[in-house]
Amino acid sequence: MQLVRRISRPRHLSLTLLGSLLPLAALADTPVTLKNEVITATQTAHSELSAPASVSVVTREELDKLPVYNLADAVKYLPGVHINPSSTYGRKEIKLRGMDSDYTLLLVNGRRINSRDVLTSEYANDFDLSSIPMAAIERIEVIRGPMSSLYGADAIGGVVNVILRQAGNQTRGGVAYSYETPTEGDGGDSHKTSGYISGALIEDKLLGNLIVEGTDKAAWRSDQTVARGADAAEHRQDASAYGSLSWLLDERQTIDLDITHRQDDRVANWYPSARYGVIQNDQEMERTSFGLSHTGRWDSFNSRVRYYYEDVELADASALMTRFNNGIVGQAEQQNHTVDGQLSGVVANQLVTVGAERRRTEFSHNQNLGTETNVDQYALYLQDEFSLGQLDVTLGGRWDHHEVFGSEFSPRAYGVYNLTDNWVIKGGVGKSFKAPAIYQSDETYSIAACQGGCRVKGNAELKPETAVSYEIGTLYQNERLEAGITLFQTEIDDMIISDRWRAGYRPPVMTYTNISKARIRGYELQGRYALNDVLGLRGNYTYSDAEDREAETPLNNTPQHLASLGLDWQALPALALNLDYQYVGSQWLSTPASGSQESGAFHTLNFGARYQATNHLTLNGGLNNLTNEKRDNVAQSVDNILMGRTLFVGFNYDI
Numbered sequence: 001m002q003l004v005r006r007i008s009r010p011r012h013l014s015l016t017l018l019g020s021l022l023p024l025a026a027l028a029d030t031p032v033t034l035k036n037e038v039i040t041a042t043q044t045a046h047s048e049l050s051a052p053a054s055v056s057v058v059t060r061e062e063l064d065k066l067p068v069y070n071l072a073d074a075v076k077y078l079p080g081v082h083i084n085p086s087s088t089y090g091r092k093e094i095k096l097r098g099m100d101s102d103y104t105l106l107l108v109n110g111r112r113i114n115s116r117d118v119l120t121s122e123y124a125n126d127f128d129l130s131s132i133p134m135a136a137i138e139r140i141e142v143i144r145g146p147m148s149s150l151y152g153a154d155a156i157g158g159v160v161n162v163i164l165r166q167a168g169n170q171t172r173g174g175v176a177y178s179y180e181t182p183t184e185g186d187g188g189d190s191h192k193t194s195g196y197i198s199g200a201l202i203e204d205k206l207l208g209n210l211i212v213e214g215t216d217k218a219a220w221r222s223d224q225t226v227a228r229g230a231d232a233a234e235h236r237q238d239a240s241a242y243g244s245l246s247w248l249l250d251e252r253q254t255i256d257l258d259i260t261h262r263q264d265d266r267v268a269n270w271y272p273s274a275r276y277g278v279i280q281n282d283q284e285m286e287r288t289s290f291g292l293s294h295t296g297r298w299d300s301f302n303s304r305v306r307y308y309y310e311d312v313e314l315a316d317a318s319a320l321m322t323r324f325n326n327g328i329v330g331q332a333e334q335q336n337h338t339v340d341g342q343l344s345g346v347v348a349n350q351l352v353t354v355g356a357e358r359r360r361t362e363f364s365h366n367q368n369l370g371t372e373t374n375v376d377q378y379a380l381y382l383q384d385e386f387s388l389g390q391l392d393v394t395l396g397g398r399w400d401h402h403e404v405f406g407s408e409f410s411p412r413a414y415g416v417y418n419l420t421d422n423w424v425i426k427g428g429v430g431k432s433f434k435a436p437a438i439y440q441s442d443e444t445y446s447i448a449a450c451q452g453g454c455r456v457k458g459n460a461e462l463k464p465e466t467a468v469s470y471e472i473g474t475l476y477q478n479e480r481l482e483a484g485i486t487l488f489q490t491e492i493d494d495m496i497i498s499d500r501w502r503a504g505y506r507p508p509v510m511t512y513t514n515i516s517k518a519r520i521r522g523y524e525l526q527g528r529y530a531l532n533d534v535l536g537l538r539g540n541y542t543y544s545d546a547e548d549r550e551a552e553t554p555l556n557n558t559p560q561h562l563a564s565l566g567l568d569w570q571a572l573p574a575l576a577l578n579l580d581y582q583y584v585g586s587q588w589l590s591t592p593a594s595g596s597q598e599s600g601a602f603h604t605l606n607f608g609a610r611y612q613a614t615n616h617l618t619l620n621g622g623l624n625n626l627t628n629e630k631r632d633n634v635a636q637s638v639d640n641i642l643m644g645r646t647l648f649v650g651f652n653y654d655i
Helices: 018-027 071-075 319-324 633-637
Strands: 054-059 081-085 092-096 104-108 137-144 158-164 172-182 190-202 206-217 235-248 253-270 279-297 301-316 330-347 350-365 373-388 391-402 406-418 423-434 446-449 454-457 465-477 481-498 509-530 535-548 561-572 575-584 587-591 595-599 602-612 617-624 646-654
Touching: 054 071, 071 081, 071 092, 071 137, 071 158, 092 104, 279 319, 319 446, 587 633, 595 633
Parallel strands: 104 158, 454 509
Antiparallel strands: 054 137, 081 092, 137 158, 172 190, 172 646, 190 206, 206 235, 235 253, 253 279, 279 301, 301 330, 330 350, 350 373, 373 391, 391 406, 406 423, 423 465, 446 454, 465 481, 481 509, 509 535, 535 561, 561 575, 575 602, 587 595, 602 617, 617 646
């Protein structure tokens, strides 16, 4: 049985002409077909139009157009997405609708990836964003808005779900290479190589694929950094391999096995303060993941049972940390074990999904924690999808039990009203939560902060964060036109923040606390328009007002205005060109010397070209940051440096 809602949509052309195009929606009601399948919103199949959530999809074709090194690069042009430079050496984080990156849940094939305790977000943990080789990705689904009713903690801001390539009977393979070099500053050259092969080991019975990828990205130095000799972007070397096997037991049952291994090494010369001068950060992370699942497609329901495991080991030889710990190199290990099961079936014309999950996190750290720490979590969830005339309703709820912080119930209600086959009104409300991480709640765990001048330790009195979110909007799509607007608001209670030095307040030891309330509200405009068969426009705009309601101050690193505009031109049958403009409005940044200061807006312009040289060979190239834009003095004072004009070239050879 195939459980799919048949409200359809066209192939994703990603966004433009914004809300002003909505009146044109009544002019064209051509029925369209289900493409760009979305499963993250409900764990059942939908189109982007019918999905009960604000959702965007990045396809494999779109990933091949530009140099993409991690998930942040892949989703940066989507509505509601802000790629924030989270450290002084070029790391990034994904923020959705103005909310911190810790509220963005990262999934791979619906399974969470998580190393937040091994390397805390205070130290710019974007290792999770690089955990999967980009060559292994089939598509990326981004859900903006809370999804705790299905996925539990950490999904307050939304979900980024990476769907990996699946093997078929046909033998396929290919190699790819890309090179990138900045046109100013020193270093920064990057080489990325990948290869894949997939097909049938036993036709119609055993399918498999193998994907390998490696990147060597040199450190980049710029005269914009505070200290001479400091790196604006760190040196990265990584190598990864992903393999999967699918055993087709019969027409109804499949057993899937997948294994991923990645080595990710980072080195950077960093300038924390005049007290320490330029020091070296050296971190090596090794990650292994394993998944085993059984999927059944029965007469009246579908079933899934799976186990997945993740082992993350970090060797942290960063000078700032080792000075705090008598020269000892940090050795941290986090193991995540998850067992879950799910049933979906039609009951009295309603699509019902029920599931359960057990998750254990095991964590050890030689510089922190008295002993190894184990945390167990359990969950049950239920979802019901049904129709009342033209209104499609999704109701869901999830009960989570955390052995330290107790139980939370996260309900959600969402409706999609079908004005026509191409035009819907969407809206809903949901509750979500986020339990404190081990590094935030364990009093024996502390990290260096204040540019090396203090420590921040865990607080056992922390409470989980909870949030209630609302959204309502409308979306229209046909083969040539897409236009939509969505209003959103999230109220967070007991938001967890890290204490920081400020004028007249410089204690050597600080901790994490709950603030009473924070509010993020705003709206998104998105659209696209195909002028003809060869020329298309796309764009989006997001306004978000993020405020600490207790202090009545804006939240840091949250620009009020984000906008993207793009032009796609099939100049020749074999030559495709694209131009992308992105605007990031002013935002408040935390500066150690002066507290929060407002950093001005900046914009970037990127150009790309893709040439189909033969049936098997594709060439691509272009320029990022074409105008060589720089950020202002406030951003540069904390070494938030925007990489200058950069040339990239590459090729894909597929058979």
